[in-house]
Amino acid sequence: MLIGVPKEIKNHEYRVGMTPGSVREAVTHGHEVLVQTVAGAGIGASDADYRAAGARIADTAAEVWAQAQMIVKVKEPQAVERAQLRAGQTLFTYLHLAPDPEQTKDLVASGATCIAYETVTAANGGLPLLAPMSEVAGRMSIQAGASCLERSKGGRGLLLGGVPGVEAGKVLILGGGVVGSNAAIMAIGLGAQVVVIDRSVDVLRRLVAQFGTSIQTAVSTRDSIERHLADSDLVIGGVLIPGASAPKLVSKAMLKLMRPGAVIVDVAIDQGGCFETSRATTHAEPTYEVDGIVHYCVANMPGGVPRTSTMALNNVTLPFILELANKGARQALLDNLHLRAGLNVAGGKVTNAEVAHALGYEA
Ligand code: PYR
CATH class of the missing domain: 3.40.50.720 (NAD(P)-binding Rossmann-like Domain)
Structure with missing residues (x-):
């Protein structure tokens, strides 16, 4: 051929x-x-x-x-x-x-x-040709989000890991799949406080078995999402329904609950995004602001680390x-x-x- x-x-x-x-x-x-x-x-x-x-x-x-x-x-x-x-x-x-x-x-x-x-698909039910890019995007989401939190990029001016005497930032990860678990690896590595929300308790159990007390977990409800949005510095959207449009977990109205200068990284943007206010951006112009919240919605995140x-x-x-x-x-x-x-x-x-x-x- x-x-x-x-x-x-x-x-x-x-x-x-x-x-x-x-x-x-x-x-x-x-x-x-x-x-x-x-x-x-x-x-x-x-x-x-x-x-x-x-x-x-x-x-x-x-x-x-x-x-x-x-x-x-x-x-x-x-x-x-x-x-x-x-x-x-x-x-x-x-x-x-x-x-x-x-x-x-x-x-x-x-x-x-x-x-x-x-x-x-794969025999074990996963998505084998998406998984490696989800691994890359999940890990990159924390690098990208940490950078957007810098004041010059419109962020809150906060170092995710804090320093001795100053508390670490809080990362909220929506979805505990491949994107979410890889984001968690990096966020924990930077020393951030990490919360993962997923609708499956089994997924949360697996994450706790992997990360122990380095993460907090919550079952996905409107209540849990709103509560954690309110004091998070960086929110990662990593929810995927294979082939379908991503569910909109955070509405425009919910942005008002967030701290000005907080950052959203919507890794699900290729599938339409899981924030109502997400629209695809490019590596050339990766961010925009809605209601004081920095949105990073690059549709081909892994393209930034092509090797x-x-x-x-x-x-x-x-x-x-x-x-x-x-x-x-x-x-x-x-x-x-x-x-x-x-x-x-x-x-x-x-x-x-x-x-x-x-x-x-x-x-
Ligand atoms: C990408 O890596 O760009 C995908 O579309 C998954």
Whole structure:
């Protein structure tokens, strides 16, 4: 199969769909890989590195989109990319369609087979192609939030870990899944006071078993969220319902309960966000303020640390890339029910129930 790897074009997105190591693996399995020139620059991989791994280098994205049978990317295709997608082609990347009617319409119109990393499942019930980026984003959320708390960035002017004689800041983490537990690791490491809220007591039990008395936990109710919002310095939104839009746990009215200069980091923004006032921002302009609360809602947080993120992503996508390339998309999707869970659009139809429900398509 001819696999195409275009350069990512989303704002400040420096990750790349395949590392030279992944290319070498695909070539070893008898496939051709066409990589757009400088696609790997953001991770320090040159065209020469890709050539050494067995890739051909294309001068333009148009060549990659025109020739490849399967496109392997990181972020959802932008409008100019979607215009080049065609029937008979497979697209393997993050899509996040539920909050994105425009993209969904274009993918349906293309007739292509579109497999979303974020809804591929695993035997243990997790989301294996989302997990590494949730790990990265969860850990980054504390770095980003701590930086936004600086006065010059609009924050309360507070050091999360405090210093001897001055108390530490308080971090509230909404959702105890992969994002939340990784945010907790970093917040505890910085010496912050940490509270995690989740609707599942079992999830909270697991976190307490992992972190002991370094965290406090609460079951998610309006009451518990409001109580902890009132004295938190940094609030992390890490709630996910696979494929669906994120639940809005914090309304605009609830911001009034918070301290001026407190910071929100909405890691769920790709799925629409879990704060009513969230709107996607970019690494170039990551924050804005609503009612005195700093909002950091970068939609591709892991894109800010492309080396770590690309390696972590390729660790989990490569086996699926190889299965799709070795068998062809149709057979691979028939054989592998976990890969099939990733199929969001095919043959001009939305094939994912949550996306169809969110956007009013027939599944
Ligand atoms: C990202 O890492 O950018 C995702 O969309 C999950």
